[in-house]
Amino acid sequence: MRDRLNQTLRRVPTWVIYMLGMLPAPWFFYQGLTGALGVEPIKALEHKYGELALQLLVVSLAITPMRTHLGINLLKFRRAVGLLCFFYVSCHLLVWLVLDVQLLDQIVADIIKRPYITIGMAGFVLMLPLALTSNNWSIRRLGPMWRKLHKATYVIGLLGAVHFVMLVKGVQLEPLIYLAVIIGLLALRLPGRRSSTTTPVRRQRA
C-alpha cells in the first residue's frame, strides 16, 4: 500500500506541483477584484495569501517526519513546496505594502514599532537566502553548509505561527492550532523521538 503510494508519487512531475501551487494567487486576486472576497477585499486577500503560505510551511515541515515516521516519501516535492511558500509570503507582503498600508513612513514605523510585523518581516528576510539557494547548483556549491542553512526553516515556521497568533484580537483558536502543529512537527525531529519511532518502519520495509 505504502510502496504503491510512493511509486505513484514518484511518477508525478514536480512541474505539476508548481503549476497547481501557483493557481490560487491570480484566482484570489480575481476574487478580490470581483467582490467574491467580501466588502473588505484588501485584508481578505492579505489573509488568504498569508494563510496559504503558513499551510505550505506546515507541509514543508511535515515532509521529513512523514518519511521517517510513516514511510511516505514526498522528498521530491520539498523544494517546490518551499519555493511556493516563499512565493505566497511575498504575495502577502506585497499586498500589505502596496494595497493595505500604502504609506511609506507608516510601513517603516510599523516594521520597527509593531512586534508582530517585526516578527513577520524577520521570517521573510530569513526566507530570502533559502529561496535563493533552492537549486542544485547551490546544493553542490555549499555542500554540508546547505543542510545547516536550510534548518532555518524551523525558525521560520515558528516566526510565521507566532506572527499569526500575535496579530489577531484576543486569544483566538485558529492561530494557536497552527502554532501547536508546527511545534509538534519540530518536536518529531528531536533526536530521542526520531530513533525510537523510526525503527519499526525501517524493519517493515526490510
Added chain:
Amino acid sequence: MAYRWTNDLTHDDVTPKSAYLNRRQIMAGMAGLGLGAMAGGAQAQDTLEPNSWEDVTTYCNFYEFGTRKGDPAENAHLMTTSPWSVTIDGMVDRPGEYDFQDIMSEMTVEERIYRFRCVEAWSMVVPWNGFELADLLAMAGVQDSAKYVAFETLYRPDEMPGTAYRVLDWPYREGLRLDEAMHPLTLMATGIFGKDLPNQNGAPLRLVVPWKYGFKSIKSIVRITLTDKEPPTSWNMSNSREYGFYSNVNPEVSHPRWSQATERRIGGGLFAKRQPTTMFNGYEDEVASLYDGMDLRKSF
C-alpha cells in the same frame, strides 16, 4: 409605581424654539448636509455617504457568533430576539425588566447618520434608527448617586456558537461614564436603513457611541446597570494595555500593534485609499468638552 405618568410633551414644550431649531440643524448636519463644515473639513463631508446594506450587514465583529467578519451574518440567525427584555437596575428609581415592545412604544425613533470607526482601523458610515440613550435612562429614573452606566450583551451559548471558545470573558460587557451616556449623540439603535436591526448588527437594540471605537457600541443589550464605580468592560478585561475604558477615537494614540492615524472606508474595493482619522471620529466639537483637563494618552 412605574408609568403612572405618560410623557406627552414634545421638545417644543421644554426647549426654547431657537435651541430646538439649532438642534435640528445639527441633525441635518449629521445627515450629511453640513457636518463637513462643522467638524473636520471637506474630507469628513465626502465620507458621509452611507455605506451599502451589504457592507454594513456582512462585515461585522460579533464574537459570540465567531471571530471572522462573515461569521455573524452566517450564524446570528440562531439568536432569538423576540421576546426580548432589558433589565435596568442599580441606581435607578424604577428598576425592573423592561419589555422591548414597551420600550419602543415609549420612544420616538429617529434617523442618525454616523461615522463608525472600528479599533481595527476600518470605518463605515451607517444610517441608524434609534432613540437617545438619555431618554431610555429617564424612563428608569437615574438617581443622583449614579456615575457610570454598565451594559451587558445576551449570553445564550446554545444560540451563540462563538461562545464555545472563550475568546472573551462572556457575557460581553461595556460601560460609559454617565455624562457620556447622557450625551445627545449617544444612541440606542433599533434599526439601520429604516429597517429593524439585523441580528448580526446587534438586534433588537444596541448602543451607538459614534466618537468611540466600535467595540464600545455594545450589541443585543439585555442589561443596563447604573453604578457609582467604573464598570469592568470586556476588551479592557482581556487586554488593558491595548483597550482602555474610554477608547475615544484618537489618531494620535496608536494601538500598541497598529497606528490609528489612518483608516480605510469599507466598500472601496481592492484599491481603496486610506484616509486620515479625525479626533473623536469627527465629533470633536460636540464631545471634546466631556474630557476637559484629562490626559487622553493616559485615559485612552
